Every structure is written in C-alpha cells, then in structure tokens.
Amino acid sequence: MTFTIPIDNGDAVKNAEADSQRTLYPYVTGTSIVAIKYKDGVLMASDMGGSYGSTLRYKNIERVKAIGKHSLLGASGEISDFQEILRYLDELVLNDNMWDDGNSFGPKEVHNYLTRVMYNRRNKFNPLWNTLVLGGVKNGESYLGMVSMIGVSFEDNHVATGFGNHLARPILRDEWRADLSFEEGVKLLEKCMRVLLYRDRSAINKLQIAKITEEGVTVSQPYSLKTFWEFQAFHNPTAGAQGSW
Amino acid sequence: MFRNQYDTDVTTWSPTGRLFQVEYAMEAVKQGSAAIGLRSRSHVVLASVNKAQSELSSHQRKIFKVDDHIGVAIAGLTADGRVLSRYMRSESINHSFTYESPLPVGRLVVRLADKAQVCTQRSWKRPYGVGLLVGGLDESGAHLYYNCPSGNYFEYQAFAIGSRSQAAKTYLERRFESFNESSREDLIKDAILAIRETLQGETLKSSLCTVSVLGVDEPFHFLDQESIQKVIDTFEKVPEEEEDGGDGEAEAEAASAAPAEQGGAGDQDVAPMEM
Numbered sequence: 166m167t168f169t170i171p172i173d174n175g176d177a178v179k180n181a182e183a184d185s186q187r188t189l190y191p192y193v194t195g196t197s198i199v200a201i202k203y204k205d206g207v208l209m210a211s212d213m214g215g216s217y218g219s220t221l222r223y224k225n226i227e228r229v230k231a232i233g234k235h236s237l238l239g240a241s242g243e244i245s246d247f248q249e250i251l252r253y254l255d256e257l258v259l260n261d262n263m264w265d266d267g268n269s270f271g272p273k274e275v276h277n278y279l280t281r282v283m284y285n286r287r288n289k290f291n292p293l294w295n296t297l298v299l300g301g302v303k304n305g306e307s308y309l310g311m312v313s314m315i316g317v318s319f320e321d322n323h324v325a326t327g328f329g330n331h332l333a334r335p336i337l338r339d340e341w342r343a344d345l346s347f348e349e350g351v352k353l354l355e356k357c358m359r360v361l362l363y364r365d366r367s368a369i370n371k372l373q374i375a376k377i378t379e380e381g382v383t384v385s386q387p388y389s390l391k392t393f394w395e396f397q398a399f400h401n402p403t404a405g406a407q408g409s410w
Numbered sequence: 411m412f413r414n415q416y417d418t419d420v421t422t423w424s425p426t427g428r429l430f431q432v433e434y435a436m437e438a439v440k441q442g443s444a445a446i447g448l449r450s451r452s453h454v455v456l457a458s459v460n461k462a463q464s465e466l467s468s469h470q471r472k473i474f475k476v477d478d479h480i481g482v483a484i485a486g487l488t489a490d491g492r493v494l495s496r497y498m499r500s501e502s503i504n505h506s507f508t509y510e511s512p513l514p515v516g517r518l519v520v521r522l523a524d525k526a527q528v529c530t531q532r533s534w535k536r537p538y539g540v541g542l543l544v545g546g547l548d549e550s551g552a553h554l555y556y557n558c559p560s561g562n563y564f565e566y567q568a569f570a571i572g573s574r575s576q577a578a579k580t581y582l583e584r585r586f587e588s589f590n591e592s593s594r595e596d597l598i599k600d601a602i603l604a605i606r607e608t609l610q611g612e613t614l615k616s617s618l619c620t621v622s623v624l625g626v627d628e629p630f631h632f633l634d635q636e637s638i639q640k641v642i643d644t645f646e647k648v649p650e651e652e653e654d655g656g657d658g659e660a661e662a663e664a665a666s667a668a669p670a671e672q673g674g675a676g677d678q679d680v681a682p683m684e685m
Contacts, residue, residue: 264517278508
C-alpha cells in the first residue's frame with residue numbers, strides 16, 4: 166500500500182493551490198437510488214452502473230451496503246466519496262462494537278452522524294459529492310432518511326435521489342402504502358426502476374434490491390428488468406423530423 | 411492514615427504498591443456530606459444531605475442534571491464536582507448533537523473514569539477530590555455507577571458515599587435485593603430512609619435533603635419540598651411541641667459534627683454557594 170504525504174495548503178477557500186485538494190466536480194458517478202418503507206422494514210433499489218461522464222464505464226458497482234446490524238446505506242454521486250464514507254462508517258461501527266455494552270448505533274444515529282459529516286464538509290467547500298439514503302430497522306421501528314451533499318437531511322416513507330426524485334417519487338406518492346408486503350414492495354420498486362431505465366441515460370439494466378428487517382440485511386443478486394421497445398412511436402423515430410430544419 | 415515519605419507526589423509509588431495521594435483524595439470524598447443512589451429496573455433515585463456552612467448561608471448543590479436521562483450526585487470537593495459535571499454535560503450534549511440520541515451512561519462513565527485516571531499519572535496534576543454517583547437510563551436499562559478519584563468505576567444496585575454513609579450502606583444492604591422490582595414510590599422512600607440513617611438522630615425534614623428521580627418516560631428532575639415532606643410524613647411522626655426544639659438540636663448537632671470530622675471544615679469552605 167503506497168503512502169502519500171498529505172499536502173497542507175491551508176484554507177481551500179482562500180488559497181489557490183489548495184484548490185487541488187478539494188472536490189470541484191465528480192468523476193465516476195452512480196445514478197438514482199429509490200427506497201421505500203414497507204411492512205417489515207425498508208427496501209432499497211439501485212442499479213450497478215458507474216458512469217465516467219457520459220460513458221457507462223463500470224457495470225458492477227454495488228451502491229447499497231449494510232452498515233452494522235441495523236442499517237443500509239445507498240449512495241448516488243461520486244463513487245470514491247461513497248467509498249470514503251463507508252470507511253468512516255466502518256470506523257464508527259467498529260468503535261461502537263468495541264464498547265460491547267448492549268448499546269448499538271441504530272439507523273437514526275448513523276443518519277445524524279452522516280448529516281453532520283456532510284454539512285461540515287460543505288461548510289469547508291470540500292463536499293463529499295453524494296446523496297445518501299439511509300434505511301434501517303431497530304427495535305421494530307423502521308427508519309428511512311436522506312442526506313444530500315450540502316447537508317440537507319430529512320426522513321420520509323419513501324425517498325429517491327437524482328433522477329429518481331423526478332421520475333420515481335410521483336409514482337411512489339400515488340402508490341405507496343404503509344402495509345406493503347415484500348412482493349408488493351419489490352414490484353413497486355421495479356416499476357420505478359423501469360421508468361428510470363427508459364428515461365435516465367446513465368441507468369443500466371442491472372439492478373440490485375436490498376432489504377432490511379429486524380432480522381438483518383439481504384442484498385439480492387443482480388438481475389435485469391424486462392423492457393419493451395416495440396412501441397409504435399419507436400418505429401420510424403425520425404418520421405417527424407424530415408428535412409434540414 | 412499517617413504521613414510517610416511516599417505521599418508527597420501522586421507519581422510516587424510506596425514500596426507496598428500504593429499511591430498515597432490517590433488514597434488521600436478518596437479520604438476527601440469521605441468527608442463530604444452524604445449522597446445516596448439506588449436503582450430499580452426502570453428508575454434511578456439520587457439523594458443527598460443538604461449541608462450548609464451556617465444558618466445564614468444556603469446549602470451546597472450536590473446533585474446535578476447532566477441530561478434528561480443522566481443525573482449525578484457528588485461528595486467531596488464540590489468545586490471539582492462542578493467541573494466534572496460540566497464535562498459530563500458537554501460530552502452528553504455533543505453526543506446528542508452528532509447522533510440525535512442519548513449518550514449511553516456506561517460510555518459516559520468510562521470517559522469520566524479515564525479523565526480521573528490521567529490525574530493519577532501526571533506529576534503536575536492532582537486527583538479530583540470528589541466521588542460521583544452517576545445514575546442514568548439507556549437502551550440496556552437503568553444504571554447506577556460510582557466514580558472514584560482513583561479512576562475506578564463500579565456499577566451498583568445501590569450505594570452511599572460521604573460522611574456517615576456506612577449507616578446508609580447498612581440500610582441499603584438489608585434492602586437492595588428488592589430494589590430491582592421496586593415501584594418508583596418505594597424507591598424514593600428507600601432513598602429518604604437511607605438519608606435518615608446518615609443523620610443519626612437528627613429529625614428528618616424535607617429541608618435537610620434533596621431528592622432527584624429519573625426513569626423510563628420520566629426525565630431527570632428534582633422532587634419539590636412538599637413531595638419529599640409527604641414521604642417523610644408517612645414514616646416520621648414529629649410531635650408538634652418538639653419541632654422547634656428539634657430544629658435547634660439539629661443545628662447544634664450539625665455544627666458540632668463538622669469540626670469533629672477531620673478536614674470536613676476544609677472542603678466545606680471551598681465552593682461558593684449557589685442557589
């Protein structure tokens with residue numbers, strides 16, 4: 166493992182050289198995460214793509230990970246920042262476990278910790294370029310929340326990031342219920358993911374759905390959705406655009 | 411305990427493996443007025459005896475709220491106790507801010523103990539001269555801990571510290587097995603009865619003691635004088651005529667008791683009065 170000595174150029178806001186040390190734009194990004202609470206806990210869906218600008222470069226990136234015993238973290242945005250966050254949380258969970266005292270961090274605590282981290286980084290003009298979704302179950306209570314790269318944080322019954330906010334949430338607002346069974350929840354998420362697949366150019370047809378209940382976390386194997394491209398409108402797509410104008 | 415050639419610095423061991431300065435610090439705890447803690451499965455009660463310098467002054471505050479779910483009672487150098495309470499409040503609120511969740515008592519107590527240990531291993535510091543009874547509630551239930559100047563901490567079902575605490579401990583030893591299942595009211599009554607034991611003959615009045623409670627669905631708070639007096643009235647019958655005479659007796663006893671305790675007057679002088 167190579168070790169580079171960190172350069173301290175001081176304040177990233179005032180010092181020009183320090184600009185090289187702070188995040189200006191994302192490079193490898195993940196697209197939407199969609200998550201819902203259901204009867205027994207929380208379901209979270211994401212595709213496995215990592216885009217490098219407009220190139221769909223990586224197709225096997227897991228963007229949903231288990232945190233401790235009680236939580237699930239999904240991230241869209243810069244993948245390397247997501248990995249950094251996973252390292253922070255690893256340390257957090259490790260220290261929590263080392264106490265070995267019958268207390269453990271639940272999803273609420275993890276969510277708030279992440280909010281503090283994201284907000285503090287934003288204040289230093291060096292954000293972690295992610296929108297995070299935190300879901301979990303503890304002591305029978307389901308929890309689902311979101312934190313953005315500028316530290317905006319809230320909880321809801323269903324959340325989505327990026328394009329999911331525009332395409333998936335309207336569906337969820339209409340069709341979500343508190344007593345969804347596991348199968349109904351998965352179907353609902355697949356409906357959202359299918360729309361995203363058709364309409365979000367950075368989505369790929371390889372997704373995972375993760376489930377968290379009181380018993381623990383399960384992340385499904387990657388699979389694809391059936392799509393249909395034989396709509397009339399797709400035949401002769403240039404029919405309405407003849408001529409140079 | 412007699413003076414010897416190994417007791418000047420806290421960083422000097424005696425040939426028998428003792429740190430005398432730390433032990434002297436623990437003596438300071440024994441000189442403070444009594445503080446008592448007991449817990450059931452769902453509640454923790456902290457009580458203390460109100461000692462005042464003189465009739466003219468107010469009594470020292472010995473019980474502090476650290477958070478809604480944690481309280482601490484101190485005995486010994488009250489100034490040290492105040493500083494440590496402030497530290498505990500700070501730790502508790504920082505945890506709440508970061509995790510939006512109450513700091514588990516056990517973790518607070520360990521940090522406190524580590525802080526005390528540092529003072530037993532630096533030549534330019536001295537141990538804190540205060541014992542702390544930390545009572546609190548967390549996910550794993552109700553807890554009562556005792557933190558020593560030595561940096562040790564222990565968990566208890568019930569405990570008493572300070573002067574004449576042995577009498578209270580004897581009382582608590584007889585009754586502790588039933589505390590886990592006690593109701594809140596019985597627990598409070600037992601705390602006040604334990605306080606009575608430390609007064610050794612003085613008539614128990616609500617003005618002489620401070621009682622605080624915390625529990626499941628009950629944030630830390632002090633009981634007002636009326637409620638305490640009501641509990642006292644259930645077991646103390648104070649005849650009307652004797653009351654004024656009893657008061658005078660109580661003052662005289664307290665005044666004579668203080669100089670009799672070695673160093674007792676010393677640490678009573680330390681902290682400014684708060685009301």
